Amino acid sequence: MNQAQIIQETREWLEKAVIGLNLCPFAKSVYVKNQVRIVVSQARHLDAFLEELDRELLLLAEADPAEIDTTLLIHPTLWPDFETFNDCLDLADQALADHALEGILQIASFHPHFQFADTEPDDITNYTNRSPYPTLHLLREESIARAVEAFPDAAMIYERNMETLTKLGLAGWLALGLSDPAKK
Template identity: 40%
Template sequence: MSSVSSHTVKDVEEATENWLNQVVIGLNLCPFAAKPQRKQQIRIRVCEADDDESVMQVICDELKALDENDPEVLETTLIVTPNHFQDFDQYNQFLDVADMLVDQFGWRGIYQVASFHPDYCFADADQDCDSNLTNRSPFPVFHLIREASIEKALKHYGGDPEDIPDINVERVCNLSAKEKQQLFPFLFPH
């Protein structure tokens, strides 16, 4: 059981929104995020729970909300869990549960779950490798994405989508130490 966060829901929403605007959109790590953010179609849902079952329920609720809303109203959801999954390995294992929920309710091919965490570490990278910054967020995040929206966005994408991860790694690896501190203040406490 993790310790309860000292952050308010508003703090968590603001930190997540800043990360979304400055890192994800600002560094263009997701070339498809700016438009739905401009159109206010991205929901940030803070789940204050500190147990797996409650997080599972919130994921189900948010997948149902995506199902019940047109993408023009709700394009995507970021579920933020400030009080649970501080340990990256536990978070990473829970991703299998999130994928199981997608399968269980027949949403495979409709929705997918992307992952972000303050201690995100790719399987082939060292913990302190800058490449991990592409998936580091202020709090653990489960990003619920509409697959049809990805396919639609890819039709208008000017480059090869297979190159996006490598471009992102190059982008974050080329940041100066000062830029890293400004963009990832949650990784560099004062």
């Protein structure tokens, strides 16, 4: 699978699911302004990926937000299963601390097999965090704070997303032209 295809599938997911279903009401403005950096890692092992994460965190922290407001760091093959990916999130959070970026940046995660605690693997609500490939979303705290100010019920986004996907169902998800990430 080549980088262009991975980026294209990620963009389709952003446009049809994240923005199209309004799963993140803050995503559209940075996406249409082309302030979303999408990076596909080719790291062959975890250490190399963590070095790449370090570089991307520092690049984002130093970049002008008008140029790069957020970064999606994708690795298409390193974490085929969600459990292993989820276990590595502590290392990603440690990278924030190592670079003194806590409170400046944060990391959100997406995975084709994402599963909330206490849900079944095929529960449609898991699709709120299912992406075509394992992805770390590097976000600026300052941008999140501004977005939350503009969106009065930000705390309700999570619940609203679950309701949206419950109403939509898997058939509705597939009808959007999105593939089932869990079938990859």
